[in-house]
Every structure is written in C-alpha cells, then in structure tokens.
Amino acid sequence: MNQSNSAEEKLAMLEKRLTQSIQSRKQLEDEYQHDWIHFSNMLTQLSYACGGLDHNLDNSLTKLRGLLQRNSGMEQLKPVMAESEAHIQSLVHRVQLNLKASHEATTETIDWLKKQTSVDKKARLELQKIIDSTQSQHVSIMHYMPLMMSLLNYCQRVGSQIIEQPSLSYAEQQKAVLKLISQLEFTGTTEQQLVLLAKQLKGNLPTEQLLNVLVSLLETIIDGINLERQSAQNFLLEISQTLGTVQGTLSQSVHERSHYDEDNSALNHQLKLNVDELNASVQSAQHLETLKQDVAGHLARLNKTLREKLALETKEKQQHERTTAKLTSKLTHFEQQVHHYKQKLAEQKFKSLQDSLTKLPNRAALEERMSIEEQRFKRTREPLSIAVLDIDLFKRINDNFGHSAGDKTLQVIASMLRKAVNEADFVCRYGGEEFVILFPNTPITDAQARLEKACDRIRNIPFKFRSEDIRITVSVGIAELQQVNQSLTSLFDAADKALYEAKRTGRNKIVLAGAASN
Numbered sequence: 001m002n003q004s005n006s007a008e009e010k011l012a013m014l015e016k017r018l019t020q021s022i023q024s025r026k027q028l029e030d031e032y033q034h035d036w037i038h039f040s041n042m043l044t045q046l047s048y049a050c051g052g053l054d055h056n057l058d059n060s061l062t063k064l065r066g067l068l069q070r071n072s073g074m075e076q077l078k079p080v081m082a083e084s085e086a087h088i089q090s091l092v093h094r095v096q097l098n099l100k101a102s103h104e105a106t107t108e109t110i111d112w113l114k115k116q117t118s119v120d121k122k123a124r125l126e127l128q129k130i131i132d133s134t135q136s137q138h139v140s141i142m143h144y145m146p147l148m149m150s151l152l153n154y155c156q157r158v159g160s161q162i163i164e165q166p167s168l169s170y171a172e173q174q175k176a177v178l179k180l181i182s183q184l185e186f187t188g189t190t191e192q193q194l195v196l197l198a199k200q201l202k203g204n205l206p207t208e209q210l211l212n213v214l215v216s217l218l219e220t221i222i223d224g225i226n227l228e229r230q231s232a233q234n235f236l237l238e239i240s241q242t243l244g245t246v247q248g249t250l251s252q253s254v255h256e257r258s259h260y261d262e263d264n265s266a267l268n269h270q271l272k273l274n275v276d277e278l279n280a281s282v283q284s285a286q287h288l289e290t291l292k293q294d295v296a297g298h299l300a301r302l303n304k305t306l307r308e309k310l311a312l313e314t315k316e317k318q319q320h321e322r323t324t325a326k327l328t329s330k331l332t333h334f335e336q337q338v339h340h341y342k343q344k345l346a347e348q349k350f351k352s353l354q355d356s357l358t359k360l361p362n363r364a365a366l367e368e369r370m371s372i373e374e375q376r377f378k379r380t381r382e383p384l385s386i387a388v389l390d391i392d393l394f395k396r397i398n399d400n401f402g403h404s405a406g407d408k409t410l411q412v413i414a415s416m417l418r419k420a421v422n423e424a425d426f427v428c429r430y431g432g433e434e435f436v437i438l439f440p441n442t443p444i445t446d447a448q449a450r451l452e453k454a455c456d457r458i459r460n461i462p463f464k465f466r467s468e469d470i471r472i473t474v475s476v477g478i479a480e481l482q483q484v485n486q487s488l489t490s491l492f493d494a495a496d497k498a499l500y501e502a503k504r505t506g507r508n509k510i511v512l513a514g515a516a517s518n
C-alpha cells in the first residue's frame with residue numbers, strides 16, 4: 001500500500017514538472033516570438049531609414065523586408081543579410097572618404113575666408129562664431145551639414161566685400177605693366193593716351209576696372225603701332241611718287257631732246273643746202289643784176305632757216321628750264337620729307353635713350369656711353385670714375401605718401417644731381433631709385449668731392465609731403481678704372497659693391513671701391 005502511494009506521488013510530481021516544463025517552453029516560445037517580431041520590425045524600420053543611400057543596398061533591403069514580412073526562416077534571411085551587410089560596409093567606407101574630403105574643403109574655405117583682408121570686423125566676428133559653434137570632436141555628416149550651410153550663407157552675405165578686394169599680386173602686376181609702359185616710345189595722341197592709362201594704373205583698381213584699363217592699353221598700343229606703320233607707309237609712298245614724277249619728267253625731257261636733235265639736224269641740213277645754193281649761184285653768176293636777185297632770194301631763205309633754228313633753240317631752252325624747275329621743286333620737297341623723317345628718327349632714338357620720368361638718360365644710354373668711355377680710356381689712359389647712387393629707404397616715401405610723391409622725389413633728386421656735378425659728367429637713371437654717374441677724365445678723389453657736394457644738397461632739399469617735413473639721403477659707391485684690360489662692367493660691379501657696403505654700414509654715406517673690398 002505504502003509502495004503504491006509513493007509511486008502515485010512520484011507520478012503526480014513528474015506530471016506537475018512536465019506541465020511546468022511545457023508552460024516554461026510555451027512562455028519561452030512566446031517571448032522568442034515577441035522578440036522576433038520586435039527584431040523584425042526594427043530591421044524593417046532600419047531598412048527604411050537606410051533607403052535612398054545606395055541603389056544596391058536598396059535592392060538588398062527590399063529583399064530583406066519581403067522575407068521578414070513573409071516570416072521566412074533564418075536560413076533564407078542569412079544570405080540576404082550578408083549581402084546587405086557588404087553593401088553597408090562599402091557605403092560606410094565611401095561616407096568616410098567623403099567626410100574626409102568635406103573636412104579638408106571646409107578647413108581650406110575657413111582659412112581662405114580668414115585671410116580676406118577686405119572683410120570688415122563684424123563679418124570676422126561672425127565667421128569666428130560659425131567656427132566655434134561647429135567645433136566638435138564628432139566627425140559626421142550631421143556635423144558638416146550645418147557648418148556648410150552656415151558657411152554658404154556667410155559667403156553669400158559678405159561675398160561682395162571679398163570680390164572687390166584688389167589682390168596684392170595684382171598690385172605687383174600693375175607695377176610691372178607701369179614699368180613696361182615707361183619703356184614704350186610713342187608720340188602724339190598715343191603718347192597722351194598712354195600717360196592717362198599709366199595714371200589710372202597707379203591707383204588701387206578693382207579687378208574689373210583693372211581689366212578694362214589693360215584692354216584699353218592693348219588697344220592704344222595696337223592703334224599706335226598702326227599709326228606708325230601708316231605713317232612709314234605714307235612716307236614710302238610719297239618717296240615712290242616723287243621718284244616716279246622725277247623719272248617721268250626725265251624721260252619726257254629725253255624724249256623732247258631727241259625731237260629737238262632731229263629738228264635741229266634738219267635745220268642744219270637746210271642751212272647747209274641754203275649756203276650751197278648761195279655758193280652755186282655766186283659761182284655760176286653771169287650778170288650782176290641776176291646775181292643780186294639770186295643772192296637776195298637765198299639770203300631770205302637762209303634768214304628764214306636761221307630764224308627757225310633760233311626759235312627751236314629758244315623753245316628747247318625754255319623746255320629745259322621748265323624741266324629743271326620741275327625737278328628742282330620735286331627734289332626740294334623730297335629733301336624736306338627726308339629731313340622731317342630724319343628728325344623724327346633722331347627724336348625717337350633720343351627718346352629711347354631717355355628716362356621719361358626724370359628726363360635723364362636711361363640705362364640703354366649708359367651702356368652706349370660706357371662703351372665709348374671704355375674705348376677712350378684705352379686710347380688716352382685719362383682717369384675715369386663711376387658712381388652708383390641709391391636713395392635711402394625710398395620705399396617708405398611710396399608707402400607713406402603714395403607713388404606720386406615717390407615720382408616727384410625722383411624728379412627733384414634727378415634734377416639736383418644733374419646740377420650738382422660738372423657739365424661733362426654723365427648722369428643717368430639706372431632704374432627704380434638708382435642713379436649712375438660717369439666722370440670722364442676724373443680721378444676718384446675728384447669724383448668723391450663732387451658727390452659730397454651733391455649728397456649734401458640732396459640732404460638739404462626741404463621735401464614736404466602731407467604737411468610733414470621730410471629729409472632724404474642717398475648712399476653712394478664709387479670706383480675708378482685702373483687698368484686698360486679692366487672692363488667698365490667690372491668697374492660698375494665694384495661701385496655697386498661699394499654702394500652695398502654704404503647701405504650695410506648705415507646709409508647716407510659715400511664708400512670708395514677700394515675701401516669696400518678691404
């Protein structure tokens with residue numbers, strides 16, 4: 001009995017445990033089902049969120065959603081999930097590359113915007129605020145989108161300030177163009193137009209205006225070249241017309257002369273006949289009375305022929321005088337034209353050797369003169385000195401008082417230099433704020449004395465710019481030609497080295513070449 005009781009109890013226990021197990025499993029299955037539905041919904045939402053980023057990923061996610069809706073098993077889901085995963089990885093890689101590029105572009109744009117000097121203070125503060133507000137450690141699309149938007153808006157607002165800024169590099173180009181213009185040699189309206197354009201180029205021009213001035217400059221130069229060509233062509237045409245007329249007159253004169261020769265020899269022949277006839281009449285005369293009549297008749301014919309001959313000679317003489325007068329007038333006109341063009345060429349040559357700002361000879365003229373002096377030194381061995389002068393801290397005049405003040409200073413110093421040295425000394429503007437003086441037949445000590453006087457006079461010029469009193473000084477290097485085989489170029493280099501020494505040791509002084517190398 002006891003045994004059967006305990007067996008029943010055990011069975012009941014087992015039954016209870018079984019029931020509990022079944023309930024637990026059911027509960028687990030319910031939970032699993034619930035989680036699966038949750039997971040599947042989540043996956044579906046995620047797939048929608050990732051939609052539109054990549055075409056291949058979109059296809060995989062559509063497949064995945066279909067399988068999830070049909071409640072397909074894991075076996076079917078696995079390959080589609082692997083495919084989606086591969087597309088996601090490739091997409092993530094591309095997004096990272098794009099983010100890197102965006103980061104670099106944004107940094108460059110911010111740096112560029114910071115450098116724009118034309119941007120006012122308010123806009124600068126605004127830019128700093130944009131940069132601060134977007135400072136973040138997280139590098140994501142969400143970080144860059146608002147930054148890009150703010151930068152775009154910012155550029156749109158302050159863009160006009162940035163665009164109107166004349167670039168510093170243009171200022172350099174403007175200077176280079178000005179220098180080139182000063183080397184052009186035109187006359188008349190072209191020259192006047194070039195002066196106007198050069199004036200405009202000295203100012204601070206906005207880009208568009210600068211381009212317009214450059215276009216006008218090219219047009220002016222082309223017009224000037226065409227005018228010069230036209231004038232040369234006209235000259236050649238006139239020469240050829242004059243020569244044509246001279247040739248025509250000469251050939252007409254030769255032609256007329258040949259007619260005259262024919263007529264003259266016919267008249268000579270006639271005269272001879274008249275004389276022969278007269279002679280024959282005299283020889284065969286029987287009676288004085290008939291002889292008288294015959295002779296009178298012959299003399300009348302002879303007289304007629306002589307008058308014709310005289311008339312022919314007068315006509316020929318007049319013709320000859322007319323031709324000579326015509327030729328003389330043509331040749332005088334021709335001579336005048338040649339004189340005019342010779343003068344024009346001489347003027348042009350002079351201009352090409354003259355500095356247009358200071359009216360002193362220029363560097364090309366110096367080179368011509370140096371070779372003449374070199375030859376002279378070889379022949380005569382007379383002493384020859386050269387000085388190179390440079391205005392001290394000239395850049396400050398331009399920077400503080402403007403380019404025109406700088407130009408005026410150059411003109412005043414040039415004229416002072418010219419006056420301070422001897423008539424025979426050759427003063428030229430070598431370029432920029434540098435001058436060169438050749439002292440023919442002058443030893444270095446004499447040249448130094450003349451330059452001391454010149455420097456002193458320059459030091460005492462009372463310049464006044466914008467009501468400020470300014471004193472200007474120059475530094476000088478001098479050298480003297482010592483040996484016959486020394487070239488003037490090397491002499492120039494020695495003086496230039498001495499000038500460098502004068503600048504290096506404090507400016508406003510004269511240094512002699514020998515002393516500089518010691």
Ligand SMILES: Nc1nc2c(ncn2[C@@H]2O[C@H](COP(=O)(O)OP(=O)(O)OP(=O)(O)O)[C@@H](O)[C@H]2O)c(=O)[nH]1
Pocket residue numbers: 357390391392393394395396398402403404405406407410431432433503507
């Ligand atoms: N106004 C004007 N300036 C010129 C002309 N040619 C050159 N310059 C200026 O001359 C200045 C020369 O400056 P730098 O070479 O720096 O020499 P600096 O200021 O004289 O200084 P130091 O020579 O060292 O004493 C530059 O600013 C040039 O632009 C010109 O024809 N007119």
